Amino acid sequence: MEHVVEKHRRDGLPATFDQVDLPALAAREGTPLYVYSAPALRQRVRALRQALSGLNAGIRYAVKANGNAAVLRLLAEEGAGADIVSAGELERALRAGIAAADIVFSGVGKSDAEIVLALEVGIGRFNIESRAELDSLQRIAAARGLMATAAVRINPDVDAQTHAKISTGKAENKFGVSIAEARGWFQARAQWPNVRLDGLHMHIGSQLLSLAPVREALARMAAFWKELEAAGHPIASIDVGGGLGVRYREGEQAPDAREYAAAIAQALAGFGGRILVEPGRWLVAEAGLLLSRVLLEKHGQERRFLVLDAAMNDLLRPTLYDAWHDIVRIDGGQASVRYDVVGPVCETGDTFATDRLLPPCAAGELVAILGAGAYAASMGSTYNSRPLPAEVLVDGDRYALVRRRQTLDELLAAELPATEWRRT
Structure with a gap:
């Protein structure tokens, strides 16, 4: 750029x-x-897409970074889906031409009305952040005779080395659940017959200028994926989140898309499902x-x-x-x-x-x-x-x-x- x-x-x-x-x-x-700048937006999303080209990977742009309809439309034209955290962002993404199947719904506090809307339009995946949310998704999907597809958001307890207010992957943060709790969900997944629990998700923070914490979190995610597969719980999707930082001032060095993709490929070598990334700031x-x-x-x-x-x-x-x-x-x-x-x-x-x-x-x-x-x-x-x-x-x-x-x-x-x- x-x-x-x-x-x-x-x-x-x-x-x-x-x-x-x-x-x-x-x-x-x-x-x-x-x-x-439209050229700058295109340049960034194409660079990331090229870096991920050797993987079965999809880009899910974090709408919260910039939800302007024209920006969303441009990114959709470049093949990006959407990572949304509210009904309003869902509506923005749909109006911009992003297919519902290419939308993932994150966020620690989804209302019943938001879950209903997302189910009815057929979004690709819910990123589940609590047992209460999982129970709500089952109840609402069962009442409508629908099957919801979901990933468990893991809190890997990794220090993202970023500002405290945008760190989301430590045990004290409100986001996600521990690996121990997630393990119990997979073991008891028959309790939620209307929820297809076949994905893992993480997001450790925003404005990450070092890939070291990303690699650490990926390693923990990969170990858990292999454990689940060995226990008979097939995983169809691993969402590695977003958070890549940008250069705001002299001396800062933004992560390179190729290095990021290489870290993902190394950690998830042998994974046969779909890999999702959720960049926001890095793109726009x-x-x-x-x-x-x-x-x-x-x-x-x-x-x-x-x-x-x-x-x-x-x-x-x-x-x-x-x-x-x-x-x-x-x-x-x-x-x-x-x-x-x-x-x-x-x-x-x-x-x-x-x-x-x-x-x-x-x-x-x-x-x-x-x-x-x-x-x-x-x-x-x-x-x-x-x-x-x-x-x-x-x-x-x-x-x-x-x-x-x-x-x-x-x-x-x-x-x-x-x-x-x-x-x-």
Whole structure:
């Protein structure tokens, strides 16, 4: 993704993204504005597909990373299925043209209504995370005369070496079950005649920059698969999850797709079933940026602030995870001023960067926050009654508006005056 990310980090962002003029785009569509590169998206999914080509493997894109309909449609056209965690994400995937059979339903808290919907459309597989969920799936499937296909999400108790809030594979995390508990489920699977329990699933965390914990978790998964097969419990699918990290800042090295595929192939050598991977961030993060206009420069008593029209409600990651995103001025320039880059929201936490070296930025100038294709717009809110920003997809010298800017009327549309009183 050299043309999209690395050159921009070295030289500042030029006036074009792919071949689209960014100042003209901002003038026409306004800011804050999410901009996604279609070529970069295609490049990543093709690289992963090529790396997995020697395996019986399928890509199930983690919709939570970026659920924009146009992004989903592009990935579907490239052959990706979907990993979903809600009825809303299921509907997004289906509307984008992803076949129900190519959808897996993860998540620790699926409601009965969500299970019903997923069963009725015929999704490929449920990733089961608790005995209570397994019982619910049996009850609901039996009531409708259906057979549900399911995998057990294993918690391999592996430290993913990532931020605590996105680590999901340790014993203290809420996700999955122990291998001991899963073993008991397979031994007693006759108790759930409407659930075809023939898969294993894991996901140890997000933004993984080292494959070492992945290899450790894969080894534990592989040992359990072989144990189950030897005990007469055939396994048709092993879902190795996602979580591959990306380069957000200098010094970080994202895992290579070929090395990742090689680790999977080595750990699961001899497995005759289907292997699934659930990438999200790795496919879309570096294909996106958040374009923002400088509102003002403020000289505090101890700090120098650069106030943008984007805010924490538009991009929550720095506030929530203390996450780093590179920030560049659109036309480059010599980085000679140290700013705290902040938004206008009434929170001290509304801070994108602290003591960040940038070129001098005057009111009205454009900056871009890089690496904003994943867990950015999808985590947005309307805090401080700020309407959601627009999103565009660029492809060569053209662009398409793929989410129009929310109006204040739309933001307020669901609110009602207390004029129709009711009693329970």
